[in-house]
Amino acid sequence: MAKCQQCGKGPQFGNNRPWSKKATRRHWDINIQKVTVMQEGRPVSKRLCTACLKSATKA
Numbered sequence: 001m002a003k004c005q006q007c008g009k010g011p012q013f014g015n016n017r018p019w020s021k022k023a024t025r026r027h028w029d030i031n032i033q034k035v036t037v038m039q040e041g042r043p044v045s046k047r048l049c050t051a052c053l054k055s056a057t058k059a
Contacts, residue, residue, distance in 0.1 A: 005047050009030055033047070035053065
């Protein structure tokens, strides 16, 4: 499942809009990375989106 374990962000849904303007459904998966983070002094494996990874490395 493409869902961030920290912020809960999931896939986005919308329409394809080609030149003919005929709408067909499509979805965009978010960029999920499997990383090991320190939580309460021990390493934990999590699936995080890149936005959460970026904010975690800033702090």
